[in-house]
Structures are given as structure tokens and as C-alpha cells.
Amino acid sequence: MKFRRFLVHKDSPGLRYGKIEEKMGLHGSMTGDIILEDCQVGEEALIGQIGEGWRILAQLGNSMRAWGAASIALGIAQSALNHAVAYSKDRHQFGKRLGDFQALRFMMADMAMQLEAARCLVRETNRRVDIESPNVSYPTMSMVSMSKCFATDMAMKVTTDAVQIFGGYGYMKECPVERLMRDAKVFQILDGSNQVQRMIIGSNLLKA
Ligand SMILES: Cc1cc2nc3c(=O)[nH]c(=O)nc-3n(C[C@H](O)[C@H](O)[C@H](O)COP(=O)(O)OP(=O)(O)OC[C@H]3O[C@@H](n4cnc5c(N)ncnc54)[C@H](O)[C@@H]3O)c2cc1C
Incomplete structure (x- = not known):
């Protein structure tokens, strides 16, 4: 399998946020899922080369x-x-x-x-x-x-x-x-x- 890494802009169509979790600590930082559904990005979003992701x-x-x-x-x-x-x-x-x-x-x-x-x-x-x-x-x-x-x-x-x-x-x-x-x-x-x-x-x- 060839791993790829992408940079996805926060305003990209298909990117949405899950619920913000209530945590025991670390309240200075928000924690939640980032959900990618039918989210398409161009070649310019690729970080490094294909296969270099890992x-x-x-x-x-x-x-x-x-x-x-x-x-x-x-x-x-x-x-x-x-x-x-x-x-x-x-x-x-x-x-x-x-x-x-x-x-x-x-x-x-x-x-x-x-x-x-x-x-x-x-x-x-x-x-x-x-x-x-x-x-x-x-x-x-x-x-x-x-x-x-x-x-x-x-x-x-x-x-x-x-x-x-x-x-x-x-x-x-x-x-x-x-x-x-x-x-x-x-x-x-x-x-x-x-x-x-x-x-x-x-x-x-x-x-x-
Ligand atoms: C506040 C917070 C912020 C986070 N932020 C991010 C983030 O920004 N990005 C991100 O990707 N993730 C993030 N995480 C997820 C975090 O990386 C995982 O919770 C962590 O890696 C443990 O995985 P898990 O919760 O699936 O536990 P599990 O994998 O279910 O593990 C449960 C327990 O079993 C142990 N265990 C699991 N496998 C083995 C093994 N093979 N041998 C021995 N012991 C084992 C674990 O050490 C742990 O004690 C965040 C989590 C928290 C709580």
C-alpha cells in the first residue's frame, strides 16, 4: 500500500467536525473528530511524494x-x-x-x-x-x-x-x-x- 499525506483546508467541501469531547483535563485544547466525506483535494495538497506518507x-x-x-x-x-x-x-x-x-x-x-x-x-x-x-x-x-x-x-x-x-x-x-x-x-x-x-x-x- 502506498501512503499519501494531504493538507486539507478547513473550509474544503466534505470536511466537517464531529462533536467536541468533554475531557478530564487539557481544557485549553479542543478535541473532536475531523470527518472527511467525499472530500476532494488537488495535487497541490499532496505533502511530499506518493509513497512517502509513512x-x-x-x-x-x-x-x-x-x-x-x-x-x-x-x-x-x-x-x-x-x-x-x-x-x-x-x-x-x-x-x-x-x-x-x-x-x-x-x-x-x-x-x-x-x-x-x-x-x-x-x-x-x-x-x-x-x-x-x-x-x-x-x-x-x-x-x-x-x-x-x-x-x-x-x-x-x-x-x-x-x-x-x-x-x-x-x-x-x-x-x-x-x-x-x-x-x-x-x-x-x-x-x-x-x-x-x-x-x-x-x-x-x-x-x-
Ligand atoms: C485528548 C486527546 C487528544 C488526542 N488527539 C489526537 C490527535 O490529535 N490525533 C490523533 O490521531 N489522535 C489523537 N488522540 C488519540 C490518541 O492518540 C489515542 O487515544 C491513543 O493512541 C490510544 O489509542 P486508543 O484510544 O485507541 O486506545 P487503545 O488502542 O484501545 O488502547 C487501550 C489501552 O491498551 C493499550 N494497548 C493497545 N495496544 C497495545 C499493544 N499492542 N500492547 C500493549 N498495550 C496496548 C494502550 O496503551 C492503552 O493503554 C487523542 C486522544 C486524546 C485523549
């Missing part, structure tokens, strides 16, 4: 996962850590700041360690993708999957821990980390789920 999609995947999902996950986690640290300096219980309890200080140390480890991996991956594009090697493609998987799993853990540090207030809608935890979840699912990323990493190991 290669272009794979290339796009490399950039989207490392620059997109993985990098967004870093931002979400950094924000959660910043909120947790600020709250732990401000909130007092049993005559101490929350941050003076070793259990919480260690939790924040782990959050910072995991975040910095993910940041190093994502930066190094993006550096390699930049150098190798468009012919990204299998080891670098594995690193793209590792970055996406590691950074998004890290963001889920860090945001969940941030909610814990806020205690009951962390569960309230008005608390900023509640939103960050819901937003983090989707990045483990979209852009190739983290199970699929692990399949890619594993099969690339066996190719070597």
Missing part, C-alpha cells in the same frame, strides 16, 4: 513526541514542583512549615531528581534528532520513545505527589495542582501510548 508521519512523530508531549510534560511537572515548594514554605502544621517535615522534603527531593533526569534525557534526545533529521537512526528513535515515556510518567508521578503535599486542598478544583495532575494524565495516552513506546524501545533493542 516516512513523513514517522518523522513528524519523532519531533512531536520529543518536542511536544515530552517537553509539555516537563513544563507541567516543573509547575507542580514550584507550587508544592511554595506551599510547603507557607503552610504550617504541628508548629512547623510543611517543608520542615523530612517526609515531605524527601518527596520534593525525589520530584526534583526525576524532573531533572527527564529534562536531561529530553534535551539530549532533541539535540540528536536535530543533528540526524531527516534520517533519524534507530538508537535515536528509541531515545524519542524513552523521552516521551519517561517524561510523561514522571509528570504523572510528580503532579500526583504535588497533590499529596497540598493535602485536602490539593483535591479542590481551585487548587492549581489538581488541574496539573489531570493534564499530565493524557500525555501518557496520546501521541503513542506509553505501552506502545515501550514496544518500540524493546523492538529496537532486538534489532541492534
Whole structure:
């Protein structure tokens, strides 16, 4: 089968939108189906050559996962850590700041360690993708999957821990980390789920 990629203008006849979904998080971005029915486009809409569609999609995947999902996950986690640290300096219980309890200080140390480890991996991956594009090697493609998987799993853990540090207030809608935890979840699912990323990493190991 020869894969083709097309650019379809939003006003093209035959293009319509499905229902806008109500989501757990990521409310800053609308999600819905794009339905193409008897939609015709001219040759000028073709991206690349006929038969190159899959290669272009794979290339796009490399950039989207490392620059997109993985990098967004870093931002979400950094924000959660910043909120947790600020709250732990401000909130007092049993005559101490929350941050003076070793259990919480260690939790924040782990959050910072995991975040910095993910940041190093994502930066190094993006550096390699930049150098190798468009012919990204299998080891670098594995690193793209590792970055996406590691950074998004890290963001889920860090945001969940941030909610814990806020205690009951962390569960309230008005608390900023509640939103960050819901937003983090989707990045483990979209852009190739983290199970699929692990399949890619594993099969690339066996190719070597
Ligand atoms: C908010 C949001 C925005 C999205 N935006 C886009 C978009 O812009 N463009 C787009 O194309 N898609 C988009 N998606 C779809 C997204 O890419 C898919 O939801 C995702 O790839 C998972 O596919 P699925 O939902 O069909 O789950 P399924 O494939 O049904 O998977 C269900 C579960 O089984 C696991 N699983 C599936 N197959 C395997 C396997 N072989 N081995 C091990 N585990 C497996 C999955 O990891 C998952 O945990 C979006 C989804 C969401 C939630």
C-alpha cells in the first residue's frame, strides 16, 4: 500500500467536525473528530511524494513526541514542583512549615531528581534528532520513545505527589495542582501510548 499525506483546508467541501469531547483535563485544547466525506483535494495538497506518507508521519512523530508531549510534560511537572515548594514554605502544621517535615522534603527531593533526569534525557534526545533529521537512526528513535515515556510518567508521578503535599486542598478544583495532575494524565495516552513506546524501545533493542 502506498501512503499519501494531504493538507486539507478547513473550509474544503466534505470536511466537517464531529462533536467536541468533554475531557478530564487539557481544557485549553479542543478535541473532536475531523470527518472527511467525499472530500476532494488537488495535487497541490499532496505533502511530499506518493509513497512517502509513512516516512513523513514517522518523522513528524519523532519531533512531536520529543518536542511536544515530552517537553509539555516537563513544563507541567516543573509547575507542580514550584507550587508544592511554595506551599510547603507557607503552610504550617504541628508548629512547623510543611517543608520542615523530612517526609515531605524527601518527596520534593525525589520530584526534583526525576524532573531533572527527564529534562536531561529530553534535551539530549532533541539535540540528536536535530543533528540526524531527516534520517533519524534507530538508537535515536528509541531515545524519542524513552523521552516521551519517561517524561510523561514522571509528570504523572510528580503532579500526583504535588497533590499529596497540598493535602485536602490539593483535591479542590481551585487548587492549581489538581488541574496539573489531570493534564499530565493524557500525555501518557496520546501521541503513542506509553505501552506502545515501550514496544518500540524493546523492538529496537532486538534489532541492534
Ligand atoms: C485528548 C486527546 C487528544 C488526542 N488527539 C489526537 C490527535 O490529535 N490525533 C490523533 O490521531 N489522535 C489523537 N488522540 C488519540 C490518541 O492518540 C489515542 O487515544 C491513543 O493512541 C490510544 O489509542 P486508543 O484510544 O485507541 O486506545 P487503545 O488502542 O484501545 O488502547 C487501550 C489501552 O491498551 C493499550 N494497548 C493497545 N495496544 C497495545 C499493544 N499492542 N500492547 C500493549 N498495550 C496496548 C494502550 O496503551 C492503552 O493503554 C487523542 C486522544 C486524546 C485523549
